[in-house]
Amino acid sequence: MERERLFMHISKMEADMDLMYEDLQTLKELSVRLVEENVSLQMEKENYEQLLAKEASEKGASFKQNTLNNLYEEGFHVCSVHFGTHRHGEDCLFCQGFLQHRNN
Known part of the structure; x- marks a missing residue:
């Protein structure tokens, strides 16, 4: 009887670990997307600031x-x-x- 409980507990831990691994993969993918978006927005901001500086200098x-x-x-x-x-x-x-x- 004790052995059966032990194997059930191990099986449950395996299932929990699989779910945690899936969640970790999802979190990793979202993190990559956020970093890429952040880099893109930073580049867009820099381009916009350059454009504003150029317009200000052209207008005097x-x-x-x-x-x-x-x-x-x-x-x-x-x-x-x-x-x-x-x-x-x-x-x-x-x-x-x-x-x-x-x-x-």
């Missing part, structure tokens, strides 16, 4: 300056007095002076 204006100009054109204040609030279609001398100073 900084990204920050273009952003401020765009904000003002979209109707928002860029001056320190009312920064980020809507201009409601009105011009702001502070904003215009600030942008003119930054462009020179």
Whole structure:
């Protein structure tokens, strides 16, 4: 009787080890895919950063300056007095002076 229990226990451990090995293989495959995706995304990020740097140098204006100009054109204040609030279609001398100073 004792021998039968021992063999059943060994058989159960073998089955458990097989399942663990299958899980390990699945985890290994997923890890490889994640590493490959990470490398791909890193390369894409580097290419994008190079493209942004190239565009900024070609235009001659900084990204920050273009952003401020765009904000003002979209109707928002860029001056320190009312920064980020809507201009409601009105011009702001502070904003215009600030942008003119930054462009020179």
